[in-house]
Amino acid sequence: MTTEKLISEIKKKQSFLCIGLDVDLTKIPQHLLNNEDPIFAFNKAIIDATHDLCVAYKPNTAFYEAYGLKGWKSLEKTITYLNEKYPEIFTIADAKRGDIGNTSSMYAKAFFEDLAFDSVTVAPYMGKDSVEPFLAFKNKHTILLALTSNQGAFDFQTKTIDGKEVYKQVLETSKTWKNAENLMYVVGATKAEYLGEIRNIIPDSFLLVPGVGAQGGNLQEVCKYGMNASVGLLINSSRGIIYASKNEDFAEASAQKAALLQKDMAIELNNYFKN
Ligand SMILES: O=C(O)c1cc(=O)[nH]c(=O)n1[C@@H]1O[C@H](COP(=O)(O)O)[C@@H](O)[C@H]1O
Numbered sequence: 114m115t116t117e118k119l120i121s122e123i124k125k126k127q128s129f130l131c132i133g134l135d136v137d138l139t140k141i142p143q144h145l146l147n148n149e150d151p152i153f154a155f156n157k158a159i160i161d162a163t164h165d166l167c168v169a170y171k172p173n174t175a176f177y178e179a180y181g182l183k184g185w186k187s188l189e190k191t192i193t194y195l196n197e198k199y200p201e202i203f204t205i206a207d208a209k210r211g212d213i214g215n216t217s218s219m220y221a222k223a224f225f226e227d228l229a230f231d232s233v234t235v236a237p238y239m240g241k242d243s244v245e246p247f248l249a250f251k252n253k254h255t256i257l258l259a260l261t262s263n264q265g266a267f268d269f270q271t272k273t274i275d276g277k278e279v280y281k282q283v284l285e286t287s288k289t290w291k292n293a294e295n296l297m298y299v300v301g302a303t304k305a306e307y308l309g310e311i312r313n314i315i316p317d318s319f320l321l322v323p324g325v326g327a328q329g330g331n332l333q334e335v336c337k338y339g340m341n342a343s344v345g346l347l348i349n350s351s352r353g354i355i356y357a358s359k360n361e362d363f364a365e366a367s368a369q370k371a372a373l374l375q376k377d378m379a380i381e382l383n384n385y386f387k388n
Contacts, residue, residue: 114231115252116319116343119203122168123344127379130371131169131205131321133351134159134191135176140356142363152180152187155363157194159355162364164199166371169347171205171321192228203347205256205321206230210247211239217246225253232256234299234321237283241290248292254319255296259283259311262301262324280307284314297321300339302330302348308338319345325374326353332374336381344382350374 123129134156138146141155148154160170172191177184195202210220210233217235224233225247232254235247247255260270260280270280277285287296300311302324311320320339324330325348332348339346354374358366 114203116254118201119168119319120343122201122203124382126165126168126375127382128166128168128375129344129346129348129378129382130167130374131171131203131347131349132159132163132167132354132367132371133207133323133349134170134172134355135351136172136187136355137176138180140352140359142359142361144361150183150187150190152177152184153190153194155355156187156191158364159367160191160195160199162368163354163371164202166368166375167202169203169205169349170195171207171323171349171351173207173351189228192230196229204230204232205347206233209234209236209258211236211243213239214242214246217243221247221250221253225250232297234258237287241286244287245291248290248295250295253295256321257283257287257296257298259298260300260304260307262303262328262330266301266304281310281314284311288315297347299323301328302332302335303328305331305334305338308335312339312341316341317343317345319343319347321347321349323349323351326350332377333381336378336385340381340385344385348374348378 136152145151145154177188195204206224224230234256237257271278297319299321302322322335325332354367354370357370
């Protein structure tokens with residue numbers, strides 16, 4: 114999907130919500146376990162109930178890989194369902210990959226060609242030649258970890274080396290890589306106070322912002338410092354939406370949670386673009 118199409122969907126739906134499909138079989142309604150593929154049954158119901166409130170879905174591959182071959186099959190069914198039934202939705206494979214060049218090329222093929230995701234999350238630690246194979250794919254997006262939402266972000270990402278924090282070096286250096294226009298960045302919602310400085314370095318890039326909901330990040334703070342003229346934000350919530358209820362009404366309950374975030378997002382968009 115092109116970035117222009119993503120922006121137009123955000124404006125149409127008045128939402129920049131990304132719903133994280135992090136399916137844990139111990140947390141889903143237990144009646145679904147009678148299904149042949151409980152993960153897909155859960156995802157399908159959530160997607161059908163929430164697709165008009167969000168612009169993106171982000172399955173984190175860990176939650177599928179944990180169930181082996183069956184889990185990978187559920188992931189494949191989920192992305193195929195999204196691409197066939199809701200092609201206007203931006204899809205993110207949250208796989209946090211990155212390796213030596215020829216291995217990264219295979220990861221890129223797996224997510225962009227075989228599974229046909231629009232984007233994949235990638236770790237920057239191995240540098241330019243580990244990321245450029247992902248960037249080579251036209252109209253596919255590489256979402257590079259910049260400043261993550263977890264406590265461990267302070268172990269390396271905020272450390273100063275040669276007079277500059279590591280996460281800033283990630284932003285600055287990655288801008289010089291081939292096909293850098295295909296880059297987006299992860300910044301945790303729990304680190305909203307860093308967004309001003311981040312926007313000084315990458316004013317135009319889209320940011321995937323996880324960490325509202327279960328991790329306690331604040332939507333209004335993220336918008337205040339992170340929104341740009343193209344909106345520039347995809348805000349993710351996983352557990353806070355998909356586990357709204359363990360009963361038969363789980364899909365409607367998740368839609369209600371998503372609608373609360375969408376309403377707040379519409380207010381933020383209205384405030385930012387009112388002139
Ligand atoms: O890349 C990510 O999506 C990610 C980066 C980050 O810094 N923090 C973070 O929580 N995530 C992912 O975003 C999702 C957050 O889930 P909830 O905390 O349940 O909303 C999980 O899939 C995490 O793996």
